Amino acid sequence: MNDKLISEYNILEFRFPGRRAALKREILKQALDCFNELGVEATTIDTIKARCETSVGAIYHHFGNKEGILSALFFAAQDDQRQHLEQELAKTDSLRDAVYSIVSSYLDWVVAHPSWARFLFQARSSVSKGPFHQELKARNAKNYQELKEKLLSFEYKDTKIVQPFEILSSLIVGPSENYCRAWLAHRVQTSPSDYRDEFAESAWRSLQR
Amino acid sequence: MNDKLISEYNILEFRFPGRRAALKREILKQALDCFNELGVEATTIDTIKARCETSVGAIYHHFGNKEGILSALFFAAQDDQRQHLEQELAKTDSLRDAVYSIVSSYLDWVVAHPSWARFLFQARSSVSKGPFHQELKARNAKNYQELKEKLLSFEYKDTKIVQPFEILSSLIVGPSENYCRAWLAHRVQTSPSDYRDEFAESAWRSLQR
């Protein structure tokens, strides 16, 4: 349990390194927990301040406003998840492998970082409004484009993709995402990674006509 | 466009009927639009008040607090969606038909009620914390149970379900849900109902081993 938590906060160590960012990391860490435990609206700046034993001044110095904390966390999580995906995807050289690797890396990341995953789900709609929606839009577009190129590159040396491309990513990660939501909300107990093969196989089958 | 909007607000006419509930409906209607346009946090009671030309007293009289508006909208939408599903599901008498009907009724409902669908997605996490989380939990459990019984009833007279039941609903609606999110966020343009057959077929295929 403790090991898991330490590993969860590595995302912060990596993205906000150094001694001078220590309080910054601490604020993000406590904010993440508050957002998950109490919900975004219910956690006040005062709550975070109290947990970090710091001041409002420090918080606003580092993040500008509440939305700033939210998006810092959001983009850190999204980047980490994306990085993990790209690592796995780089190893593949067939469409089937790619599908497996997309599904697996997604499930594994969620299981390894449940707090971050939960937060990603609940914060997305806030970030997609708010002052960082352009940034989010740009990132999404870039990620989508890269994935598209990777997948289409297999069309010619491998199995032909038989579904309209628009719905492809929905078919591949939709079920996994849906199940992870349920797991993170404690509506189901079995770990998503226990169903790695089922989800990967099903995704692959769903692409065929 | 206007027809569509009128039809969207039928959900309110049906669930809060009568002349005395007129303001109640109006508040919910304006709140729904505000939440979708500005986001839940960014819409203030004052904004809603102004759009309805009413008073804070009236709003708090009808809903208690902001969360009350949120959950009234949420449960109205969820009930309507569920009712639509049950209508369609009742007509089926094979597992394959059931899968088709679940996917189709979902896609059609979202396309017919985009504002409500968008709201459902963004409000769920708020409601699942907050004072109505028990109510939500109970409804989810009931819905899950009913769907489970319906689907399992086919196991004996029809195709055998070959996946663990826990992941079944994720396999069936996961891709459709994922695509609808993208559509409601304007990340894709093609109407979900245009892909009805693709999603239904894929879901069915994904269940086989």
Add this chain to the structure above:
DNA sequence: CATCTAAACAGAATTATATTCTGTAAACGA
């Protein structure tokens, strides 16, 4: 119809929360 009661509404007052502002201390580079 007169009266009574509960629900529907209005708006001022209060409370909670986010944000700004002004000042101080620590780090860091020249």
Add this chain to the structure above:
DNA sequence: TCGTTTACAGAATATAATTCTGTTTAGATG
């Protein structure tokens, strides 16, 4: 060592949610 930027503290302010008190209206009852 000096100057400058960054980090932090906390009081003051602004904004928004909620409460409270009073008034009006609709519907029931005799």
